[in-house]
Amino acid sequence: KLIPRFYEINSGDIFIDGYSIHDIKLKSLRTQIAKVSQDILLFNDTIENNISYAMPEKSVQEIHDAAKRAHATEFIDKLPDNYQSIVGDKGVLLSGGQKQRIAIARALLKDSPILIFDEATSALDTESEQQIQNAMEALRKNRTTFTIAHRLSTIENADRIVVLDKGTIVESGSHGELLAKDGLYAKLHQLQYSG
Numbered sequence: 001k002l003i004p005r006f007y008e009i010n011s012g013d014i015f016i017d018g019y020s021i022h023d024i025k026l027k028s029l030r031t032q033i034a035k036v037s038q039d040i041l042l043f044n045d046t047i048e049n050n051i052s053y054a055m056p057e058k059s060v061q062e063i064h065d066a067a068k069r070a071h072a073t074e075f076i077d078k079l080p081d082n083y084q085s086i087v088g089d090k091g092v093l094l095s096g097g098q099k100q101r102i103a104i105a106r107a108l109l110k111d112s113p114i115l116i117f118d119e120a121t122s123a124l125d126t127e128s129e130q131q132i133q134n135a136m137e138a139l140r141k142n143r144t145t146f147t148i149a150h151r152l153s154t155i156e157n158a159d160r161i162v163v164l165d166k167g168t169i170v171e172s173g174s175h176g177e178l179l180a181k182d183g184l185y186a187k188l189h190q191l192q193y194s195g
Helices: 026-031 047-051 060-069 096-110 126-140 175-181 184-193
Strands: 033-037 114-118 144-148 161-165 168-173
Touching: 026 033, 033 096, 047 060, 047 096, 060 096, 096 126, 114 126, 161 175, 161 184, 168 175, 168 184, 175 184
Parallel strands: 033 114, 114 144
Antiparallel strands: 161 168
């Protein structure tokens, strides 16, 4: 929430390409950021309009391309009205995985250079998580990506993992480096994969 300036920092600074986020106009800063969280905001409207929300200038072809790259066409094509299907209030007519893919399609359509995944797979079953992981992988290409996750499978391929404990950074490194340290990350990894 600090990067898009939903909260102001009270010490230190955050830089994007050498510029302090405080020297960037708020609208311009937020244009550079796309976010996919566990709580997806969908409207009682069509799939097409939910994907293009806040980007009405995008063409139908661009919307469909984003849905395809988000692996959303796998379920959209099976719906009676395809892209014109109504999702219901808050997306009640869609599964958790389907809503996530709509959110990923929305982020792909926005095409921002900075991407924030905030617990984007936390409420999904293993099969849905794998589909979302595939869609997220497509979205990460050529972007600076921040992934906030308790489910370690979501972050194993990250260039750098920062482990927080009660709001304090306790470890940092790649997946392999953190396993070799045999610290908190390794313990959490062992707990999650022992089952």
